[in-house]
Amino acid sequence: MSLRNIAIVYRKEMREALRDRRTLISTIVVPILLFPVLTVGMGYAAVSLIGEATRQPAKIMILGGEDSPAVVEGLKNTKNLIVVATAPDYVSQISNKKIRAAVEIPSRLAADGDDKRPVKIYIYAGDLKSASAATRIEKFFTEYRDTIARERLAAEKLPASLLKPFEINQQNVVSAEKVAGETVGGIIPYLVIIMCLTGAMYPAMDLTAGEKERATMETILSSPISRTHLVLGKFLLVLTASLVTAALSVTSVGVSSWMIQRFQDQTSGIHVKIGLVAVLSVFMVALPLAVLFSAALITIALFAKSYKEAQSYISPLMVVVIVPAVAAMLPGVELTPQLSLVPILNVSLLCKELIAGNYHWNAIALIFLSTCVYAVTALFIAVKMFQRESVLFRS
């Protein structure tokens, strides 16, 4: 084994990669921008949209209520509700989003002590602005109902506390890390796994099928370097790209989560925390997976005669990786000894546990070792493929 030759190939491939705009974009730019855009950007956009929906006045229609002028007047005076003239086509108007909701007030509302007829609110299910209008209407009627109840209790000289004999309170008892594990614990490993793959994807194709396409494969094969050293040098460059992408992704996650944390502290009582140790642990677990991806991608791309052909071979691999990575996010899918042996899914589930601050050392060892075995097998296959003339000179 000549480390010198491997290093020569590695340095040359690194030099070429650093001069290639496509490699730099896929390895550096995308992982830095993806997480902030997905988390902070999307979160900000969602909050803005919800905020806008709750702030904007909504047009509603009142059906009935002729004998409840106080209720109608109350609704008209409710902030951010605009009552439009009653019309028989209220369903069509809701469907066309001309009005956001319609409320049907039964006759003689609350006149009887035991009136079971409901106040009906007609909405456009799934529409944020319609839901917001319904919430305002519902809030008005809840307050109105409580007022009536309080007045009746007062008339009977009974205390208002009869309405609410006790309070109900939810209290979080787990750590902020565990909250993070349950809420964002699934998405982070998923994104890290995907970035490990995408970071390795372009260099793997460029260094194999790209060499064939540019007719440099025969040039390098005519040099005295052994094919094992050649493939190892190339593999190390692909692995570097994968790890750099993963490292930048993890850093990006760290910064994004810090920003989310600041935002959450201001808006809700739930405290989410992703510790540095957890982030580093995710990175460590992703290491053998990056080796597996790099070797597998080199092997697959080597079969192709051109960059375009390599892309068509590698695209289905995305599905193979995404399915187990997504499966880890599904509710009820938890780490078991059997799942510890399923590639990708095991790492994804383990990362989820790590972010929650759960360090099951037996599972960590089993998953790390099994992924290392898969990675070494993939690397062995890659080296063997580089010895095969039928693969190198496929025509």
Next chain:
Amino acid sequence: MIEARSLSKSFYDNKRGRISAVENISFTCQPGSIYGLLGANGAGKTTTLRMLATILEPTEGTALVFGHDIVEHPEKVRGSVGFLSTATALYHRLTAQEMVEYFGRLNGLDEATLKRRIDDIFARLDMDSFRDRRCDKLSTGMKQKTSIARTLVHDPPVMIFDEPTLGLDIMAARTIVQFIRECREHGKTVILSTHVMSEVEKLCDVIGVIHNGKLLEEGTPELLRKKYREHELEEIFVKIVTPHVDAEVA
């Protein structure tokens, strides 16, 4: 010296089954002379040269290149050979100097020797004006010179050229032809494949005619002229190959 001993190569094709590309070829190339492997497209020239350069492994037989067995010690063989063909392109994102340095290092040259050799070759081939220019920005002629520098950097005693002027313009082709002559003058063993008769006339000391993977005839141009009573090499080539083409058709 190159000594091919019963070299054979077959490939497996899904549609056509086993295909014999080269069958039982034996020949010798001496230092200080140029051996021309002459044949039509698909005759087996490239496969033969790729085997000698150890890019492909023979199915049967072997060859000695500068005393090294191509099957037993392929890496030593490649260290003794400079291989140039139209399929040996340059790395686009490297400069001309980086390209040559890379192959010098892969051939085990230390940094001091490498610098000396590069300075010498670049001066000889008049490459100093574009040594720091990326290969994708070079003209065809500059690319050819860089390829030549790449094959020469480790000063190999054996040179293998596979259709080296294919697709080149006149000036670039002249550079290559001149370079091949210089290799002979420096006492290197040179083997060259081509189907361009004028190149054979200009360069080759010994000619081997290859057809359908078999070496049909071998000898100096004078010997072949006498044997076939023709002056033009093209006519001689046709006389050698035609009976075999007729037999295949029949």
